[in-house]
Amino acid sequence: MDTSPALRDPRERVSPRARSLWHVTASLEGLLIAGVLLVALAVLTPVDVTWWLVLVVLALVAAYAVLVPRWRYAVHRWEVTDTAVYTQVGWWSRERRIAPMSRIQTVDHAEGPLERAFGLARVTITTASAAGAVEIAGLDRDRARHLVEELTVKADAEPGDAT
Structure with a gap:
């Protein structure tokens, strides 16, 4: 009988x-x-066909811009415990990462221009892992x-050298 705890969603949401x-x-x-x-459509299609293609493309862009951020926000989570950093990201597919404290090599704070405008930042945790760094994006700047x-x-x- 397996007594290990069930894998659960990290507790914290992004801002x-x-x-x-x-x-x-x-x-x-x-x-x-x-x-x-x-x-490309303007160059490749007759003028009388282009107007409805423009509407289709703009409708798809609008749907993408409205739906994907809501979906991402519902999925993106993170948590720090005494032993590890847990993250969950994605909108189309989900990825969960667990970075043990003993494997953390560097911790970076970054803010791009749009992030600064919204008072947000991202934290990147570099570990001794072939999977690469763990990133928590969309955090309140002070947090x-x-x-x-x-x-x-x-x-x-x-203890140790995180390798």
């Missing part, structure tokens, strides 16, 4: 402002892709700073 940031970035991405498609300090102290308290 609610992350949805707004993701709406803006999804809109910008969608408009860029739509612009490229519309230029991200405190998280970096907390993880640095906890990782430093672990």
Whole structure:
């Protein structure tokens, strides 16, 4: 009989402002892709067909910009315990990562221009793992700073060299 605890969703959510940031970035991405498609359509199709294709492309961009950020916010979670950092991300497929404190090598805090505008930041935790770094995006700026300090102290308290 297996007595190990069940894998559960991490407890913490990202900042609610992350949805707004993701709406803006999804809109910008969608408009860029739509612009490229519309230029290609203008060159490759007769003029009388282009107008309805423009409407279809814009409707798809709008749906993407509205639905994907909501879906991402429902899925993105994180948690820090005394022994590990847990993350869950994705919108189409989900990825759960667990980074033991003993494997943490570096903890980074970053804010891009759009993140700064929304008062958000991301924390990247580099580990001794072939899977790469663990990232927690969409955190409140102050919460991200405190998280970096907390993880640095906890990782430093672990014996060994994180390899």
